[in-house]
Amino acid sequence: MSALNTRKWGVLLVLSGAIFLEGIDVAMLNVALPAIRSDLGLATGELQWVMSAYVLGYGGFMLLGGRAADLFGRRRMFLFWLTVFLLFSGLGGFASEGWMLITARFVTGVAAAFMTPAGLSIITTTYEEGPERDKALLIYSGTGAGGFTVGLVAGGLLASVDWRWVFFAPVILSLVLLVAALAWVPKPQAAEPRTARRVDAAGALAVTAALILIVLGVERASHTTALWTVGTLGAGLLALGAFIAVERRTADPLVRLGIFRNAALVRANIGALLFAAGFFAFQFIVVLYLQELRGWSTVEASLALLVAGLDAVLSPTLTPRLVARFGNARVIFGGLLTAALAYGLFLRVEADWTYAAMFPSLLLVGLAFALAYGPLTIVGTEGIAEEEQGLAGGLLYTSFQFGAALGLSAATAVNVAATASASPGALLDGYRAALLVPLVAALVAAFVTAFGLRGGRRQPVVTGGVTGAEAPERVAAPTAG
Known part of the structure; x- marks a missing residue:
């Protein structure tokens, strides 16, 4: 990574900024929902759609967004949808009715669905496969995770002033990124043939x-x-x-079904789905515990979760060394077991727990994210031909997004069922029961990942039936994934 030229560093800075933007956008809105409800007078069902609209736009259009990057140009798709993201985030800040905000969030989610895989595929086609690309992806994923953690704190602070700043702040960052992207993200050297543009x-x-x-x-x-x-x-x-x-x-x-013959890609997508399910379910339960049962403020709860942002530091520093020594699959496996340990420790939660009692689980969650998220991104795009990198990124982020929705829904359903009684300890019983969702998700993900631990052999790129024997220059770097 030290040999990267200025342009490559510029590209990485822009694209890491974009995934950071997506992370803080989601996280800030999560903690601003109570203030939005109060100001706009939204019913619970309508408030739920403020989040659901984004999830539907993001999850529903992700695969199409990934393939569009391959067909119509990654730079073009990234710039266009970053502009849409900027505009509709700003419109959300001006919303005076619930339907206006919901519509703005849906379009913002669609924009993220096209922008995110385009950005990821720019990275995977700009940096040479191997240590250089791995390092870039770990910095990229760590920045995205850091954005989510920073967003929790920033959202609480901004919402305490005016919830509309939760939407205006991303506009400012988007504008800076758009200007930087125009300067740093290179134009393709040759136009794609028109026959490749059929949809x-x-x-x-x-x-x-x-x-x-x-x-x-x-x-x-x-x-x-x-x-x-x-x-x-x-x-x-x-x-x-x-x-x-x-x-x-x-x-x-749109999706060449033969891509699923890549066993490492399939394992990475299943692992990503289950990892996201566990991570988001756990965070949701912890926030409910701190705010509903303990009565902590939004800012206090956000600051309590800040330690989980340790992954933003470890992803570009510790994780590359571990990947170089043990391989992606073993690092992912270790991360998933660490996540399971974190969730298991929190099962002992009591109504009067001190922050010191919570701290080990929150710290381990940050470590688990650093170990699993970046390497999952590497394995999910490694060994895939350049013309299908957008598709691979779309598949991976669809798995993350669907997993988040699945984990949140499952944890909520279990929590509601367990708190049906009116007993004094019902809330605590509900949290403990719901914590089984992330624990089971992490253990199942670890089981699936274990099948990749045999490790070591080189995997050829698969593209339209062409393997490494026919395209020796595209053989992937050694991987345990």
């Missing part, structure tokens, strides 16, 4: 419908009837089946 419209429609319905069904599971949930998920699965049928027949698929 699988039927596949795009089917998969977007499937993802939106599945994310909607999971996200709303704890807020509606079982019949509605089953119907929504069933419709999503039917749309997914239609998508697979379309992809098998079309000459230019």
